[in-house]
Amino acid sequence: MGNGLQDLRERVFRANLDLVAKGLVIETWGNVSAVDRARGLVVIKPSGVPYDRLESGSMVVTDLDGTVVEGDLQPSSDLATHLEIYRCFPRAGGVAHTHSPAATAFAQARAELPCLGTTHADHFHGSVPVTREMTPAETAADYERNTGRVIIETFRDLDPAEVPAVLVASHGPFTWGDTCEAAVRNSIVLETVARMALDTARLGALEPIPSHLLERHFRRKHGPRAYYGQSRT
Amino acid sequence: MGNGLQDLRERVFRANLDLVAKGLVIETWGNVSAVDRARGLVVIKPSGVPYDRLESGSMVVTDLDGTVVEGDLQPSSDLATHLEIYRCFPRAGGVAHTHSPAATAFAQARAELPCLGTTHADHFHGSVPVTREMTPAETAADYERNTGRVIIETFRDLDPAEVPAVLVASHGPFTWGDTCEAAVRNSIVLETVARMALDTARLGALEPIPSHLLERHFRRKHGPRAYYGQSRT
Amino acid sequence: MGNGLQDLRERVFRANLDLVAKGLVIETWGNVSAVDRARGLVVIKPSGVPYDRLESGSMVVTDLDGTVVEGDLQPSSDLATHLEIYRCFPRAGGVAHTHSPAATAFAQARAELPCLGTTHADHFHGSVPVTREMTPAETAADYERNTGRVIIETFRDLDPAEVPAVLVASHGPFTWGDTCEAAVRNSIVLETVARMALDTARLGALEPIPSHLLERHFRRKHGPRAYYGQSRT
Amino acid sequence: MGNGLQDLRERVFRANLDLVAKGLVIETWGNVSAVDRARGLVVIKPSGVPYDRLESGSMVVTDLDGTVVEGDLQPSSDLATHLEIYRCFPRAGGVAHTHSPAATAFAQARAELPCLGTTHADHFHGSVPVTREMTPAETAADYERNTGRVIIETFRDLDPAEVPAVLVASHGPFTWGDTCEAAVRNSIVLETVARMALDTARLGALEPIPSHLLERHFRRKHGPRAYYGQSRT
Numbered sequence: 001m002g003n004g005l006q007d008l009r010e011r012v013f014r015a016n017l018d019l020v021a022k023g024l025v026i027e028t029w030g031n032v033s034a035v036d037r038a039r040g041l042v043v044i045k046p047s048g049v050p051y052d053r054l055e056s057g058s059m060v061v062t063d064l065d066g067t068v069v070e071g072d073l074q075p076s077s078d079l080a081t082h083l084e085i086y087r088c089f090p091r092a093g094g095v096a097h098t099h100s101p102a103a104t105a106f107a108q109a110r111a112e113l114p115c116l117g118t119t120h121a122d123h124f125h126g127s128v129p130v131t132r133e134m135t136p137a138e139t140a141a142d143y144e145r146n147t148g149r150v151i152i153e154t155f156r157d158l159d160p161a162e163v164p165a166v167l168v169a170s171h172g173p174f175t176w177g178d179t180c181e182a183a184v185r186n187s188i189v190l191e192t193v194a195r196m197a198l199d200t201a202r203l204g205a206l207e208p209i210p211s212h213l214l215e216r217h218f219r220r221k222h223g224p225r226a227y228y229g230q231s232r233t
Numbered sequence: 234m235g236n237g238l239q240d241l242r243e244r245v246f247r248a249n250l251d252l253v254a255k256g257l258v259i260e261t262w263g264n265v266s267a268v269d270r271a272r273g274l275v276v277i278k279p280s281g282v283p284y285d286r287l288e289s290g291s292m293v294v295t296d297l298d299g300t301v302v303e304g305d306l307q308p309s310s311d312l313a314t315h316l317e318i319y320r321c322f323p324r325a326g327g328v329a330h331t332h333s334p335a336a337t338a339f340a341q342a343r344a345e346l347p348c349l350g351t352t353h354a355d356h357f358h359g360s361v362p363v364t365r366e367m368t369p370a371e372t373a374a375d376y377e378r379n380t381g382r383v384i385i386e387t388f389r390d391l392d393p394a395e396v397p398a399v400l401v402a403s404h405g406p407f408t409w410g411d412t413c414e415a416a417v418r419n420s421i422v423l424e425t426v427a428r429m430a431l432d433t434a435r436l437g438a439l440e441p442i443p444s445h446l447l448e449r450h451f452r453r454k455h456g457p458r459a460y461y462g463q464s465r466t
Numbered sequence: 467m468g469n470g471l472q473d474l475r476e477r478v479f480r481a482n483l484d485l486v487a488k489g490l491v492i493e494t495w496g497n498v499s500a501v502d503r504a505r506g507l508v509v510i511k512p513s514g515v516p517y518d519r520l521e522s523g524s525m526v527v528t529d530l531d532g533t534v535v536e537g538d539l540q541p542s543s544d545l546a547t548h549l550e551i552y553r554c555f556p557r558a559g560g561v562a563h564t565h566s567p568a569a570t571a572f573a574q575a576r577a578e579l580p581c582l583g584t585t586h587a588d589h590f591h592g593s594v595p596v597t598r599e600m601t602p603a604e605t606a607a608d609y610e611r612n613t614g615r616v617i618i619e620t621f622r623d624l625d626p627a628e629v630p631a632v633l634v635a636s637h638g639p640f641t642w643g644d645t646c647e648a649a650v651r652n653s654i655v656l657e658t659v660a661r662m663a664l665d666t667a668r669l670g671a672l673e674p675i676p677s678h679l680l681e682r683h684f685r686r687k688h689g690p691r692a693y694y695g696q697s698r699t
Numbered sequence: 700m701g702n703g704l705q706d707l708r709e710r711v712f713r714a715n716l717d718l719v720a721k722g723l724v725i726e727t728w729g730n731v732s733a734v735d736r737a738r739g740l741v742v743i744k745p746s747g748v749p750y751d752r753l754e755s756g757s758m759v760v761t762d763l764d765g766t767v768v769e770g771d772l773q774p775s776s777d778l779a780t781h782l783e784i785y786r787c788f789p790r791a792g793g794v795a796h797t798h799s800p801a802a803t804a805f806a807q808a809r810a811e812l813p814c815l816g817t818t819h820a821d822h823f824h825g826s827v828p829v830t831r832e833m834t835p836a837e838t839a840a841d842y843e844r845n846t847g848r849v850i851i852e853t854f855r856d857l858d859p860a861e862v863p864a865v866l867v868a869s870h871g872p873f874t875w876g877d878t879c880e881a882a883v884r885n886s887i888v889l890e891t892v893a894r895m896a897l898d899t900a901r902l903g904a905l906e907p908i909p910s911h912l913l914e915r916h917f918r919r920k921h922g923p924r925a926y927y928g929q930s931r932t
Contacts (some may be wrong), residue, residue, distance in 0.1 A: 026421065026425060027418070027421070027422065028462075029352070046463065047461055047462050047463065048461050048462025048463060049462075049463065073463055074462070074463055074464065077453065077460060077461050099351075099352045099429075101425070101428055101429050101432055102432060104350060104352060104429050104432075105429055105432035105433045105435070105436065106436065107350060108349040108350040108429065108430075108433040108442075109433050109436035109437055109440075110440070111436055111437075116807040116869070117803060117806060117807040117869045117870060117871065118798075118869060118870045118871070119728070119798045119803060119871065133443060133446075134446065136443075136445040139445045139446055139449045140445070140449070143449055170349070170350045170351060170442045170443065170446055171350060171351045171446075172350065172351070172352065185726070188725065188726070189726065192725060192800070195800055196798075196800050196803050196804055196807065197807075198432055198435050198436075199800055199801060199803075199804035199897055200804045200807040200808050201435050201436060202435065202804070202897050202900050202901065203804065203805065203808035203810055203897075203900060204808055204810075207808075207809070209869045210832060210835075210869065212835040212838045212839070213832075213833065213838055213869055213870075216838045216839075216842055220776065220842075227776060228746055228747050228776045229727075229746050229747025229748075229773070230745065230746065230747060230748065230772055230773055231773065259654065259658060260651070260654070260655065261695075262585070279696065280694055280695050280696065281694050281695025281696060282695075282696065306696055307695070307696055307697065310686065310693060310694045332584075332585045332662075334658070334661055334662050334665055335665060337583060337585060337662050337665075338662055338665035338666045338668070338669065339669065340583060341582040341583040341662065341663075341666040341675075342666050342669035342670055342673075343673070344669055344670075366676060366679075367679065369676075369678040372678045372679055372682045373678070373682075376682055376686075403582070403583045403584060403675045403676065403679055404583060404584045404679075405583065405584070405585065431665055431668050431669075434668050434669060435668065492887065492891060493884070493887070493888065494928075495818070512929065513927055513928050513929065514927050514928025514929060515928075515929065539929055540928070540929055540930065543919065543926060543927045565817075565818045565895075567891070567894055567895050567898055568898060570816060570818060570895050570898075571895055571898035571899045571901070571902065572902065573816060574815040574816040574895065574896075574899040574908075575899050575902035575903055575906075576906070577902055577903075599909060599912075600912065602909075602911040605911045605912055605915045606911070606915075609915055636815070636816045636817060636908045636909065636912055637816060637817045637912075638816065638817070638818065664898055664901050664902070667901050667902060668901065
C-alpha cells in the first residue's frame with residue numbers, strides 16, 4: 001500500500017474523530033469515508049467499533065463495489081450508501097453520515113430544511129432536500145444501496161456540489177464534499193443551521209430568505225466571483 | 234465475599250459514575266444496580282450520597298428480597314423497583330434510573346415516546362411505553378415496589394428485551410439490559426432519542442416511522458440476522 | 467472579626483462561585499448571601515465585580531438594616547431584597563438570586579412553575595409561585611426592598627421552608643435555604659425542573675402531578691417520616 | 700506603527716477569540732473590529748482565516764474608507780458594514796458581528812427582540828430592532844455597505860448608545876460599544892436574552908416588561924443616576 005493511501009486512512013480516521021469532538025455523534029453512530037478516485041479505492045470507518053478504540057489502522061479499504069481489499073474489520077454497514085454517492089456524484093471526495101439531533105429532527109419530520117438566512121445561504125444553495133420515504137421492497141433487500149439510490153433520485157434537479165447535503169426521511173443526514181474534511185465541515189454547518197431553523201420555528205412559520213439575498217451570499221463564498229476569505233492565487 | 238462480587242461492585246460503581254459523566258444526573262439523583270443471578274444478590278448505589286463521595290466500597294449488596302447482606306449504608310430508596318424488575322424480567326442483568334430531562338419531559342406529559350426514526354429503531358423495537366398513573370393506594374404503601382409492579386403491568390404485551398426502557402408517568406425513565414453497562418447505555422440512547430423527538434415536535438405532529446423501516450433497523454442490530462458491528466464468532 | 471464570620475465569608479464566596487460553575491450566571495449577574503443570626507450580620511457579594519476578581523475578602527458584611535460594617539466595596543444592589551427575606555423568613559440562613567434561563571423564562575411569562583413530576587416534588591412542595599407585577603410607585607422608590615416585600619406577600623399562604631423559591635415577575639428567581647449552600651442547591655434544582663417543564667410544554671398543556679404522588683415524594687425526602695438518604699441519627 | 704495601535708491589534712485579536720470561547724461563533728464566522736478615532740484607523744479580523752491560525756499580527760488595519768494600510772491579509776468581508784457604523788454612530792469604539800443561534804433565530808424570523816424582563820432591561824433600553832429586508836438593488840451592489848446603511852436607517856429614532864445592538868433581517872446580529880470588548884459583551888448579553896425570549900415563547904405570547912420597570916433597571920446600570928457596581932469616582 002502506497003503512502004498516499006496511508007495518508008487517506010489517517011485523514012479518514014481523524015475526520016471520524018472530529019465528528020465526535022464536535023458533538024455530532026454519540027455511541028458508535030456516524031461514519032466518514034473518502035475516495036481515492038485514481039486507484040478506485042474507498043477508505044471507511046469499521047462498523048460498530050467504539051470511537052475510543054479506533055485507530056487509523058482500523059479503517060477499512062474497499063473497492064468501488066464494496067469488496068474489502070485491506071483491513072481485518074467489517075466496513076460500516078452504511079458503506080453501500082457511500083459507494084452509491086461516489087458513483088453518481090463524481091466530484092464527491094468524501095462522505096459523512098451522522099444522526100446529529102437537529103438535522104435528524106427535520107429528517108424525522110420528513111421536512112426539507114428551508115434556507116432561512118445567510119448562515120445557511122453561505123454554505124448551501126437553497127433548501128437541503130429530504131428524500132421520499134423508501135418502499136417496503138427497497139427496505140427489504142439491498143437497503144443501504146437503495147438508500148443511496150433514493151438520495152441520487154432526490155438530486156435529479158439539484159447540483160450536489162451546490163447543496164452537498166441531504167436528509168434521508170425518517171433517518172438522518174448525509175453530507176459530502178471535495179474531501180472527507182469538507183464532508184465533515186458540511187455536517188457541522190448543516191447541524192448548526194438546522195438548530196437555528198428549529199429555534200426560528202418557535203417564532204412562527206418558516207419563511208425562506210429572499211432569492212436575491214440567497215444568491216448574493218452563496219456567490220460571495222462559492223464560484224468564480226467569490227470574494228470571501230483570502231485570495232487563492 | 235468472592236472476587237466475582239467485588240468485580241460487580243466496581244462495575245456498578247463505575248456505571249453510576251458514567252451516568253454523571255454523560256450528563257444524565259445531577260445532585261444525588263439516579264441509580265444503577267446489577268444482579269448476580271447465580272448468587273441471588275443485587276449490588277446497588279446507596280441512597281442520597283453525593284457522587285463525589287462514592288467509591289466501589291459504598292455500593293450496597295442485598296438479596297432479592299431487599300435485605301442488606303453487605304455494606305454499611307442504606308441502599309437507594311428505589312431498590313424495591315429494581316428488585317421487581319429483576320424478579321419479572323429474567324434476562325435483565327442491570328437496571329438504571331435517571332431523571333434525564335428529555336425522557337422525563339415525556340414521562341411528565343404522560344406520553345409514550347414514539348419511534349420517529351432509525352436512531353430509535355436501531356435500539357428500541359417501537360415506542361417506549363409510559364406507565365399508567367399509580368393510584369393513591371399504590372402510592373400510600375409499598376410505593377417503590379408498586380412502581381415496579383406498574384412497570385411490569387405495562388409490559389404485559391411487550392418484550393422487555395426488545396424495548397429495554399419505560400417511562401414511569403409523572404416520574405421518569407427506568408432502563409435495563411444484560412449488564413449494568415448496557416442499562417446505562419440504554420439510558421443514554423433513550424435520552425438522545427427523546428431529545429430528538431422533542432425537537433421533531435417543533436415541526437409538527439409526531440408521525441411514527443413506517444413499520445418496515447423499524448423492522449429493518451432493529452433487526453440490523455439485534456437477533457440472529459444482525460449484521461451491524463463486527464462478527465462475534 | 468471572629469473566625470466564625472471569616473468562615474461565613476469564605477462560604478458565601480464559594481457559594482457565589484458555585485453558581486458560575488453550574489452555569490447559572492454569566493457576566494456579573496447573580497448574588498448569594500448568608501446571615502449570621504446570632505450576630506445580626508449578613509455577608510453578601512459586592513456589586514458588579516467580575517467573578518474572576520472575587521475573593522473571600524471582597525465579600526461585604528452588613529447589619530440587618532443594610533449598613534456596611536466591614537468591607538471596602540458596595541454590596542450587591544439586591545441587598546435590600548435579601549434583607550427583607552431574612553427579616554420575614556426566620557428559618558432562611560442563605561439567599562441566592564440568579565437569572566438562570568429556564569426559571570427566568572417562567573418569570574418573564576409571569577407564570578408560576580407548576581409541579582409536573584417527582585423531580586420537582588422531591589424538592590418543592592407544589593408550584594413555585596410567581597409574584598404579582600410591582601406597581602410604578604413600588605418601582606420608583608425603595609425598589610429592591612419592595613421586591614422583597616412582594617416576595618413576602620406571595621408567601622402569605624405558603625410555607626417558605628416547603629417551597630424555598632420564588633419567581634419575581636418580569637425578573638427572575640430568588641431561592642433560599644438553611645444555609646447559603648442550600649440556597650444555591652435550590653437554585654440549581656429550580657433551573658433543572660424549570661427546564662424540564664419547558665420541555666414538557668412542547669408536548670401539550672402542563673398537567674400538575676397528582677397530589678398523592680406530590681405528597682409521597684416530598685415526604686420521602688423532607689420532615690419526620692423522610693427515608694431518602696442515610697440516617698442522620 | 701505606534702504602540703497604541705499595536706495594543707489595539709492585540710485587543711481586537713483577543714476580542715475575536717473571546718467570541719469563540721463564549722460559543723458565539725463556529726468555523727470562521729463572526730468578526731470584531733475597533734476604531735482609533737484619533738488616527739482614523741480601524742483594526743479588523745481578516746476574512747475566512749480559521750480562528751486557531753489567527754494571531755494579533757493577522758489583524759488588518761484600514762482607514763475609514765476601507766483602504767488597507769497595514770497587514771498582508773484581506774480584511775473581513777463585512778468591513779464596509781463596520782465602517783458605516785463607525786461613520787454614523789460617533790460613540791461606537793468597537794463592533795462585533797456573529798451568527799449566534801438565538802439572536803439569529805429572531806433575525807431569521809424578521810422579528811424584533813422585545814424586552815421581556817430585567818435581564819434585557821439591564822443592558823438594552825427596550826426592544827432590539829430588526830432591520831427591514833434589503834432590496835434586490837441594495838443587495839446587488841455595495842452589499843456590505845448597504846447592510847450598514849439599513850442598520851443606520853433602523854436607528855433613525857433610536858439612540859445607538861442605549862440600544863447597542865441590531866438584528867439584520869434574514870442575517871444575524873451586529874453589536875457595538877465604547878470598546879471592542881464592550882461590543883463583544885453586548886453580543887454575549889444579546890444571545891443570552893434572545894435565548895431566554897425563545898424559552899419564554901414556549902409559554903405563550905411575548906409580553907413586554909412594563910415601562911416603569913424597564914426604566915428602573917436600565918437607569919440602575921446606565922447614566923448619571925446608576926448605582927449598580929462599584930463607584931467610579
